[in-house]
Amino acid sequence: MKHDTHDTDRTLLDAVLECLIPPDPDRGIPSAGAFGVAALIDSARAEDPTLDRSVDRLLERIGRRAEAPTEELLRQVEHELPADFETLLRLTYVGYYGQARARPLFGLSERPVHPHGYAVEAESAALLEELTAPVRARGPVYRDPDGAARDAGGERESRSGQRDRTAPGEPTEPTGGPGEGGAPEREGRA
């Protein structure tokens, strides 16, 4: 059965939502009250009696006060009914940000899902080379105790202990490395 918030409750709920997610007129960002969140909360209440009771308790407690909801008043109620308040807060965030039209307000595409996604340009090989150059210049930073034993036995000459001083994507030449001593090349800067 569809839950219809009584007119008074809806007015009160909208006022509460206005406080939970206030607007930012300069950026054209609406409040939760103006963004239709109350209707979504009603739908959720209709499907879940536990949610419904939580919101009812909260609105009843807020409605007892003579003044219109303010942030200060809601903080008092949050202190008095923390679980119910969190329930409403979660519903509000889900109802607000779950709407596709909310996403562009925060820099996202309205419909970023497959197959659209986002066009993100890959870094060029030159940029990757430039960025990773200091890392490569330090040489290996791992320990390979078994590599030392293997290399000594001639079992596995090319797998471990290679230093890479080439550009990304270019072939490497074995030039020795941690396999020679089995100790960290460099550790402990913290």
Added chain:
Amino acid sequence: MSDEPVDVLIIGAGASGAAIAWSLLETRMRILCLEQGPHLPDSAYPSRRDDYELARYAEFSCDPNVRRLKQDYPINVEDSCISPVNYNGVGGSTINFLGHWPRMRPSDFRTRSLDGVAEDWPIDYATLEPFYEQNDRNTGVSGLGGNPAYPDYRPELPPIPLGRLGRTLARGFNELGWHWWPSDVAILSRDRDGRSRCVNAGTCDLGCAAGAKGGTNFTYWPILENAGVELRTECRVREVLVDKGTGFARGVLYHGPDGELHEQRAELVILACNGIGTPRLLLNSSSTLFPDGLANRSDQVGRNLMFHPLTGVAGVFDEPMKGHEGPMACSILSQEFYESDPGRGFVRGYGLHSGRSTTPMTFALGGYGIDNPIPWGQAHREIMDEIYPFLAGLTVVTEDLPEAHNRVTLDPTLTDSDGVPAPKISYRLGENTRAMLEHGTERAVELLQAAGARRVLHKNSDDVWWRAGWHQMGTCRMGDDPATSVVNGWGRCHDVKNLFIVDGSIFVTAGAVNPTSTIQALALYVGDRIKANIANLFD
């Protein structure tokens, strides 16, 4: 549904079950895989839906205790600071994992010898290396060769874009002279084998509709099914059966889609149910021969549970970081603090993973895997307008050491929808881990400041990520000594010689990297050993 005996019975169609099935294809043995979840078509993934974020808190939550689908088993987490997460279906947790694909490092296999903690593995990095390479070829891996943190190897595909966020952090690492490298990912940067490259939607946890992410539903299973491997879905194994005379596994009892119990006999049984599901199944398979659980004469089944406890630190930058563009977990990875250093006050180490920011709804509810809504009121306005778009974060991913008291047991009353006893997790952070988290948080703050953050946000280091139990390891560990380990160096149970385990439960140590690459390499290795020893496999 035939109940004819099969040669090989694999329990679980996730990362490791698919990999070992592939390895055993060439034997021409009859292979059957039982999977408790369904075979979800990619058209059903929330990553195609406009309301995709809602699914993250409902049927596609990473937490089975939230999803509560028929195929999910509940997990009692009252005695744990980390909640295990997973997915049950064909592909297993590779359906909703984030595709980060680092390998373990050589020292990870030698923690006792090098650092005096935990145990050495009975195998080493070099043994696994060809299987890492094979698995990478089967999966499709993007990355950049020449990472000085590893013995040399070359991912096949170029790295996925670092994006502004990754480049900004990389410059910070360079400023401090710390290691970093573009992340290896099981996510395609180019179209490959009929799968499309990543479209940077940032919906990795909701099933990758493009097939760019290397879930085994896209990589291994199409090949396996074409080759004749039988896959029975919605079949939940209740118990592994043991022949009282021989002490060998003779098959399993399982609940079919009809809920009825069926018996399936097999010559060889392979468990691939992850680090929670496998010990649960063994403990549920007690008998007169194994009164404390199957293959548990060592009392090690379920013990030494390891996760990768993690915490996050975020920097607020002057420019929008566009963190929502790209795969969720992967841009760059620093292993500057991975190896032990006595001066740090802890042994072993951690990685600093660049996390991308998430979508507004997930952010407002506290972030991915966190239940802690951000402030409301005017503070909310400031956070969403002045902080959220400008965030770049680092996740401190620590190596967990095996501790016997961290374990999986059976809950005395909780059951799944078929009435099978559910697992209970008892887990607490060790002091070594706490010290690592504190150190890592301090280093992450330092890095973000070096990268130009105008403000840095972090929580108490004791406040670990709650839904961080992706990586479930150690609960049936490998070893040469049957008194202290469950399986031998190639995955065969010491106590039951035709019973193998191939998932993360056989890890001896955890490293500080995402384990799926290693789990699958291990499964291929175990498959290779089975083939090599086929003539006297059960001796």
